[in-house]
Amino acid sequence: MFRNYQELRTAAKGRGPVRVAVAAAQDREVMEAVQAGIRTGLIEATLVGDQSIIGPWAEELEIAGQVRIVHETDLARASLLAVGMVHDGEAQVLMKGLVNSAVFLKAALDPERGLRAGRLLCHLAALETPGRRKLEFLTDGGMNIAPGLAEKRQILASAVEALARMGIATPKVAVLCANEQVSPKMPATVDAQGLVQLWRSGAFPDCVVEGPIALDVAVSPEAARHKGITSQVSGDVDLFLVPNIEAGNMMAKAMVHYAGTKFAGVVLGASHPVVMVSRSDPAEAKLNALAMAALLAR
Numbered sequence: 001m002f003r004n005y006q007e008l009r010t011a012a013k014g015r016g017p018v019r020v021a022v023a024a025a026q027d028r029e030v031m032e033a034v035q036a037g038i039r040t041g042l043i044e045a046t047l048v049g050d051q052s053i054i055g056p057w058a059e060e061l062e063i064a065g066q067v068r069i070v071h072e073t074d075l076a077r078a079s080l081l082a083v084g085m086v087h088d089g090e091a092q093v094l095m096k097g098l099v100n101s102a103v104f105l106k107a108a109l110d111p112e113r114g115l116r117a118g119r120l121l122c123h124l125a126a127l128e129t130p131g132r133r134k135l136e137f138l139t140d141g142g143m144n145i146a147p148g149l150a151e152k153r154q155i156l157a158s159a160v161e162a163l164a165r166m167g168i169a170t171p172k173v174a175v176l177c178a179n180e181q182v183s184p185k186m187p188a189t190v191d192a193q194g195l196v197q198l199w200r201s202g203a204f205p206d207c208v209v210e211g212p213i214a215l216d217v218a219v220s221p222e223a224a225r226h227k228g229i230t231s232q233v234s235g236d237v238d239l240f241l242v243p244n245i246e247a248g249n250m251m252a253k254a255m256v257h258y259a260g261t262k263f264a265g266v267v268l269g270a271s272h273p274v275v276m277v278s279r280s281d282p283a284e285a286k287l288n289a290l291a292m293a294a295l296l297a298r
Contacts, residue, residue: 001168001238002135004128005262005288011167012294013042020045020275020290021091023082023107024075024099026053027279033286035061042287042294046091048072048082049098075099079107086272087113092297095275095290108274115270120144120154123276124162125252125265126292137163137171137239141248142265142276149191152241153203156195158268159239160207166295171238173204174218175211176247180229182212188243195241208232211241215251264288266296273297 002008025047037043047054051071058064072078085091096104123142126135139159163171175192182189192211199209210233216223224234242248255261264285267274273293277286
């Protein structure tokens, strides 16, 4: 269990620096996150992109002597170069800079030099919310639009494996739906029931999976008692699995803007961790995502 991002960053730092390749690194917040990662001993970095922008910023941030810069102004080629470095073992983590997500992902999944691993790509976010006693994780609010049971099975397996690699033993999983009743009119509840059945059959070892479960019951033992629900995860959820991208996107953004939640995430399912943060994310969020990726890269 991590109580906050500081503990997560400390754990990542304790395992030694990881090598990060940044595609189109001419992004100020990315550069500031790289600076912080280097200064805390979290990462070593190769910055691929426009040297005329990256170089002066590296000098200003006082990391010029600590990073390698590979000049490439074309965004697609810069992405392919960064991906190739990870593919060839020169780096352990791939990070997106100032480049469109579609261009970046196309490079990451390049059939010859990409990071394909035969698994579904999905997004895992970590949420640090004031008043909550630990980091809570959410999947998949960033990659898969409307996953069915087969896709959710892969998403859950990837997320549970990632939490284990971070050192979170026996995570408690809430498969979120609008209520706890299984109904064919609400496919998400049927999928949730299917995931629980798979868990009971041993498909997801070393975790506890409950669903369908509404958000109020998942976060509040009082709500569970009021509804007459006996739960092993209520009030102690490690991982929320959302039914679709809209639910995950709105849940995360509502928490950020209304509850002051700090948010960061990584992409799972490739051969190496991928940091694909929004260009609007602050440098702190990018640093936290790097810390998550560093823990997963071991």
